[in-house]
Amino acid sequence: xxxxxxxxxxxxxxxxxxxxxxxxxxxxxxxxxxxxxxxxxxxxxxxxxxxxxxxxxxxxxxxxxxxxxxxxxxxxxxxxxxxxxxxxxxxxxxxxxxxxxxxxxxxxxxxxxxxxxxxxxxxxxxxxxxxxxxxxxxxxxxxxxxxxxxxxxxxxxxxxxxxxxxxxxxxxxxxxxxxxxxxxxxxxxxxxxxxxxxxxxxxxxxxxxxxxxxxxxxxxxxxxxxxxxxxxxxxxxxxxxxxxxxxxxxxxxxxxxxxxxxxxxxxxxxxxxxxxxxxxxxxxxxxxxxxxxxxxxxxxxxxxxxxxxxxxxxxxxxxxxxxxxxxxxxxxxxxxxxxxxxxxxxxxxxxxxxxxxxxxxxxxxxxxxxxxxxxxxxxxxxxxxxxxxxxxxxxxxxxxxxxxxxxxxxxxxxxxxxxxxxxxxxxxxxxxxx
Numbered sequence: 001x002x003x004x005x006x007x008x009x010x011x012x013x014x015x016x017x018x019x020x021x022x023x024x025x026x027x028x029x030x031x032x033x034x035x036x037x038x039x040x041x042x043x044x045x046x047x048x049x050x051x052x053x054x055x056x057x058x059x060x061x062x063x064x065x066x067x068x069x070x071x072x073x074x075x076x077x078x079x080x081x082x083x084x085x086x087x088x089x090x091x092x093x094x095x096x097x098x099x100x101x102x103x104x105x106x107x108x109x110x111x112x113x114x115x116x117x118x119x120x121x122x123x124x125x126x127x128x129x130x131x132x133x134x135x136x137x138x139x140x141x142x143x144x145x146x147x148x149x150x151x152x153x154x155x156x157x158x159x160x161x162x163x164x165x166x167x168x169x170x171x172x173x174x175x176x177x178x179x180x181x182x183x184x185x186x187x188x189x190x191x192x193x194x195x196x197x198x199x200x201x202x203x204x205x206x207x208x209x210x211x212x213x214x215x216x217x218x219x220x221x222x223x224x225x226x227x228x229x230x231x232x233x234x235x236x237x238x239x240x241x242x243x244x245x246x247x248x249x250x251x252x253x254x255x256x257x258x259x260x261x262x263x264x265x266x267x268x269x270x271x272x273x274x275x276x277x278x279x280x281x282x283x284x285x286x287x288x289x290x291x292x293x294x295x296x297x298x299x300x301x302x303x304x305x306x307x308x309x310x311x312x313x314x315x316x317x318x319x320x321x322x323x324x325x326x327x328x329x330x331x332x333x334x335x336x337x338x339x340x341x342x343x344x345x346x347x348x349x350x351x352x353x354x355x356x357x358x359x360x361x362x363x364x365x366x367x368x369x370x371x372x373x374x375x376x377x378x379x380x381x382x383x384x385x386x387x388x389x390x391x392x393x394x395x396x397x398x399x400x401x402x403x404x405x406x407x408x409x410x411x412x413x414x415x416x417x418x419x420x421x422x423x424x425x426x427x428x429x430x431x432x433x434x
Contacts, residue, residue, distance in 0.1 A: 039104065043096050043141075049115045052186060053093040059185055062117050063090040063192035064177060068200040069152075074209055076163060080125060081173055082156045089117055089149045090192065097145040108137035116149055117187060122176035127155035166306040167247045168431050170212070184220060191216045251294050251308060255315040258287050259420055262322040266413045270326075270333050280323035287316050307431045314427065318420055325412055 053060045067086035074081045093115065098104075121127060129151060130136040136152035159173035179187045191197040194216060201211045262283040265276040291312045 037104075039098055039100075040106070040110075043098060044113060047095055047113070049113060052115055052182070053091065053095065059188045060091055060093075061188045061190060062119075064088070064189055065090075065192050065197040066175070066199070068198065068204065071204060071206055071211075072154075074159075074206070076161060076166065079161050080156050080158045082154065083175075084152070084154045085175075087119070087151045087153055087177075089119065090146060091117065092144070092146050094145050096141050096147065098141075098143055100143050103143070104141045106139045106141065108135055108139060111137055111139050111149070114139065114147065118180040118182065119177055119189075120180050121153075121155050121157060122178050123158040123174065125156045125158055127153055129153055163304040163306050165431050166304070166308060167244065168307055171209075178221065190218055247308065251290070252311060254290055255287065255312055256424075258283050258290070259315050259318045262319045263413070263416055265322060265326055266416070270330055273330065276326050276330075280319075280326060283319045284316075284323060287312075287319050291316065307427075311427060314423055318416065322416065325416075 065088045067088070069084040069086060072082045072084065096114075130153070138148070138150040140148040142148075157173070157175060159171065161169070161171050163169060177189060179189070195214065197216060198214055201214055204211055262280065265279045268276050268279075270276075294308065294312060
């Protein structure tokens with residue numbers, strides 16, 4: 001008996017809770033009906049947001065348009081760019097046709113009630129939808145069933161860059177939009193107005209680049225899950241005037257002035273060893289410091305030999321070449337002087353009298369007598385040739401090759417500047433026009 005009473009009590013309790021739940025759901029529907037206007041109530045009746053439009057009648061076509069609000073940063077180091085865009089998508093849903101001649105502007109939060117394309121940015125590294133003060137989404141329904149869906153997105157998109165001409169480079173970056181889950185049999189993307197579908201670039205101001213041109217295209221991507229439609233927006237950009245001027249003042253002019261400073265040593269006498277060595281070593285060390293400082297602000301792309309790296313290498317080569325030129329010239333002149341010094345020492349040794357040790361007190365006697373012309377010549381019998389080391393033989397041969405260089409050594413004052421000017425002409429012509 002107690003057992004039957006217990007189960008009866010549980011049944012009544014379950015029936016009461018179920019009735020309360022039904023009443024709450026009915027109240028919720030009534031409240032929802034009070035919020036939504038009658039037109040939306042009729043449209044949402046029997047609407048399934050999980051099924052795309054024209055589910056059994058071919059693919060749905062989605063028109064795209066972009067309004068680029070800003071391009072915040074362009075990073076050569078990370079090879080990407082960050083942009084804030086207004087993405088607008090337009091399609092037709094036959095289930096949303098209603099009578100009238102005015103469109104319905106809905107709150108962005110009602111997007112959850114409708115089917116929307118699952119569009120994503122292909123090369124995006126990081127993206128987010130702005131939500132201040134509410135999610136920046138717009139939904140508008142037209143009487144013929146056309147739906148306009150707009151979003152405000154900030155995205156960081158990868159951009160493969162060729163930095164061989166940095167900082168005089170031109171880059172082409174893409175912004176690709178594609179459906180994540182549908183293939184071309186379900187969803188087809190297209191640009192609503194061709195190249196004019198992308199706006200906002202004319203008034204865009206960038207810190208490092210300027211947008212040169214843009215164009216749009218539609219292509220197909222083949223995956224294992226099927227074929228999808230890609231809508232591509234290509235942005236071609238190039239360095240603007242101010243960044244080029246910045247690099248000229250920051251890197252090109254200082255490195256060129258260091259090369260000119262190294263030429264000062266050509267006008268200093270070869271006998272002024274400290275002065276010429278000081279100029280050569282100082283310019284080499286300063287150029288090395290300048291190259292290290294410039295490298296810290298450049299993209300760390302080991303696979304690229306950039307244009308600015310080439311110029312810094314050219315300047316370093318000319319500065320180091322000026323130091324090597326003085327070392328060669330100084331070596332040749334020292335070898336020539338040592339030969340004369342060796343000959344004079346041997347003559348002096350011939351003129352010294354030969355003395356023998358005696359038992360008397362040590363004394364020094366100097367007798368000066370006029371020497372005959374025949375005495376000034378070395379006697380082969382009295383002084384046999386001293387054996388020479390192979391090093392002296394090598395230096396003597398090297399001096400023979402240096403002798404013509406010493407005669408034309410003054411021409412380096414002209415050769416180095418002319419060579420530097422010619423290399424600069426070739427450098428700027430190649431990187432600016434090829």
